[in-house]
Amino acid sequence: MVFVMADRKSASYVASKKATVIDVARTAGVSKSTVSLVLRGGVGVKARTIEKVNAAIDALGYVYNREAAGLRNRESNMLAIVANDLANPYLAQVIIALETALTDQGLVPVVVNINESEARQRSLVASLKEHNVAGFFITPAPKTSADWLQGLASAGYPTVCLMREIAGANVPVVVPDNRRGMYLSTKYLIDLGHTRIAFVGGVESISDYQERKEGFLSAMQEAELAVKDSDIEPSSTKREGGQLAVTRVLDRDPSISAMVCFTDVVAYGAYTALRDRGLVPGKDISVVGFDDLEDSRLMSPALTTIRVNAEDIGRVASERMQQCREHSLSSDNDVVGVKLMVRSSCCAIGDKVAHSTSVPKD
Amino acid sequence: MVFVMADRKSASYVASKKATVIDVARTAGVSKSTVSLVLRGGVGVKARTIEKVNAAIDALGYVYNREAAGLRNRESNMLAIVANDLANPYLAQVIIALETALTDQGLVPVVVNINESEARQRSLVASLKEHNVAGFFITPAPKTSADWLQGLASAGYPTVCLMREIAGANVPVVVPDNRRGMYLSTKYLIDLGHTRIAFVGGVESISDYQERKEGFLSAMQEAELAVKDSDIEPSSTKREGGQLAVTRVLDRDPSISAMVCFTDVVAYGAYTALRDRGLVPGKDISVVGFDDLEDSRLMSPALTTIRVNAEDIGRVASERMQQCREHSLSSDNDVVGVKLMVRSSCCAIGDKVAHSTSVPKD
DNA sequence: CTGAAAGCGCTTACAG
DNA sequence: CTGAAAGCGCTTACAG
Known part of the structure; x- marks a missing residue:
C-alpha cells in the first residue's frame, strides 16, 4: 500500500523527519485533540491515557513545536535578557540570579549580548521580536533613546530595565541603591x-x-x-x-x-x-x-x-516582569538595598583608628 | 460598515494588535505574495514596489513573524549557545567572539546558562528544541552522556562542542591545544x-x-x-x-x-x-x-x-557549525593553537637565570 | 508582479 | 474523551 512505500522511501532520513501530533495520536490510539490536551497539562484526561500518550511521545522522539502552538494561542515562554556586556562579572551574577528565578517559573530565559553597542541592541531586539519573545529584561546600551525603549514597551512587549535607567522612558527599572x-x-x-x-x-x-x-x-x-x-x-x-x-x-x-x-x-x-x-x-x-x-x-x-x-536584583526583576505580563502597566522603580562590607583595603589617617564596630564585617 | 466599527472598537488596544502581511499588502496596495517576496529579500521585485512595501511596514510597525515563516519553510536563524558557566570569564570571551562571528552571518545567537548542571542542560536544550533553534554550541556539563549528545546531533540538530569533549559522542569539537x-x-x-x-x-x-x-x-x-x-x-x-x-x-x-x-x-x-x-x-x-x-x-x-x-575558538566553531548545517556530517576535532606568554610570575632557581629569548614576550 | 489555494503543526470550540 | 473543521501568519507553487 501507499503508506508502506512512502515509509520505505524515507527510511534513510527518518531521524530528521519530525513526528507530529497526528503521529503521536495514531501510535497512542487516541485523537489529536487528546494529545493536545495532554501536551498542555492533561487536565481532565485520565491517567491511563496520559501514560499512553507520553509513551508514544517517547517512542517517536516527538518534539513539541512551541512556535506552531504560539502561532495559534499567541503565547510564549521565552524571555530575553539583553545584556550590555557579558564580560562584566557583576552582570553575570545578576543574569545567573535572574535565570534561576525565571526557570523556577517554567520560563525559558535566553541572553543576548549587545556589547555596549546601541546598534547591536537595536538589531538583536528586532530579531527577538520576530521570534515572539514574551518580554525583555534589558541593561540599556549607552545612547539608548527613551523613544525606542518606550516604543518597545508600548508595542506590547513587557520590558524591565536592569541596573540602568533611561530618563524619559516610562519603563520599570530595578537598580541598586x-x-x-x-x-x-x-x-x-x-x-x-x-x-x-x-x-x-x-x-x-x-x-x-x-x-x-x-x-x-x-x-x-x-x-x-x-x-x-x-x-x-x-x-x-x-x-x-x-x-x-x-x-x-x-x-x-x-x-x-x-x-x-x-x-x-x-x-x-x-x-x-x-x-x-x-x-x-x-x-x-x-x-x-x-x-x-x-x-x-x-x-x-x-x-x-x-x-x-545580585540575587535580590534578579528576584525583584522577575517579579516586576510577572506584573508587567499580567497587567501591562506599572512602571515604578525598584531600589535594591546595599551594604558596606568592611575588609582590609582601607586605613585610618591622622589620629583616627580603624573602627570596626557599627559596620558589618565579612 | 463593518470594518469601521471593528476599527473603532479596537482603538484602545490598537498598539498591541499586531499587523500582518495582509495589512501590509493592503496599505502598500500590492498583493500578499509580493509582500512575502519583499520580506525575503525582494529578488525580482522592482525597487519602487520594495519602497512602497517598506513604507507600509514602517507605518504599521509590522513585525515579521519568523515562527510562522519557520512553520512553513522549516528554517530558523536562531542558534543556541549552551554555556556551562556564565561566571567563567574565559567562557565569556569565547561567547563574545562566537556571537560576533554568528551575527556577521545574519544569525541570531542566544545563550543559555546551565551552571554546570546536567539536569538544567537537559531541560534547557529540550526547551530550545521546542523553539526550533537551528543548532547548538555546547560546553557540555559534567556527566553529560555520550548518548544524549549523540542523540541531539542525530535528531537533526547541528551540534558543536566547545572547550570540552564527551568521549564516545560523534560530534565535532573545538578545543584549545x-x-x-x-x-x-x-x-x-x-x-x-x-x-x-x-x-x-x-x-x-x-x-x-x-x-x-x-x-x-x-x-x-x-x-x-x-x-x-x-x-x-x-x-x-x-x-x-x-x-x-x-x-x-x-x-x-x-x-x-x-x-x-x-x-x-x-x-x-x-x-x-x-x-x-x-x-x-x-x-x-x-x-x-x-x-x-x-x-x-x-x-x-x-x-x-x-x-x-578566544576569537580563534569562536571563529572556528562558527565555521564548523556552518559545515554541519550544510551537510549534517563532519565530526572532526579542531584544535586551536596556544602560546606561552612570559610575564613576571616565575623566577629561576638554582644556577639558572630567567631567559627571555626564544619565548614570546607580552 | 498578482491572486487564489493549500499547507506548516499546532489550538480552539463545539457537537457528539 | 473523540472528530471534523477552522484558524494562527506565514510560504509555496502555479496559473495568469
Missing part, C-alpha cells in the same frame, strides 16, 4: 579621617554613574569637605580604565589619601596602578569598591566594598 | 631550573583536565623528573578552589617551587594562598596560568600564562 551605597563608602572613609577623597572610574553617560556620584558628593558636602573637579575622574569600567584613572588622579594630586571606585573591577585596576607606584592599598592609601564580586573577598588586601545582592 | 599548552608551561618552568612542580586545580571528570594533565606529565617525563601523586591536586575551577588546592599542596610538601595552574582563575586563587603564607609569587615561588584573561596582564605580578585566543 547607588546613592546610598556611595554615600556609605564615602562616609566610612571620612570617619577614618580622610579628607582628600577621589571618585574614580565610570562612564558619565549612564544613569548609575550620576547616582553614585551624587552619593559621593552628598557625603562630602555633609562633612563640609571640598571636592575639586580634578578629584572626579571617569573612565571605562574595565580594569584598565580604573588603572588609568587612578594614575591620572595621583599624577595631578598626590595628596589624595583615599578613593571610592565606581565598581570593584575599577578598584582592581586601582590596585594595579597603586602597586606600580609602590603604594600598598590598605596601608598607604585606601580603596573602596562597589558590587562585591567574589574575587574581592579573596584578593589581598581583601577589598572593602558595597555589596549589592 | 590543551596538551601542548601545559607542556609548554611545564617545560618553561623546568628550563628555569625547577624540579618540584605541582599541577593544581581543575575537575578530573572533564576532558580538558585530562589533556592538560597529560601535557604536564609528558614534559616532566621528558626531563626525567619524578611526579608524586601528591603533586597533582584537583579542585573546583573557581578562585577559591585554586586557593584551597595550593594550600593543600604546600602543606603536604613545602619543597614545591613552582606550579602550573589549570586556569588563570585557579592561578589567582594560588596568588591569594601564597600571600596568605607570606610567599611572593614570582619571587619565592613560580606560578603559571592557562587562558590569558585580560586581568592576568594587569595584576601584579603579571601572570605568565598560556594564551588561547
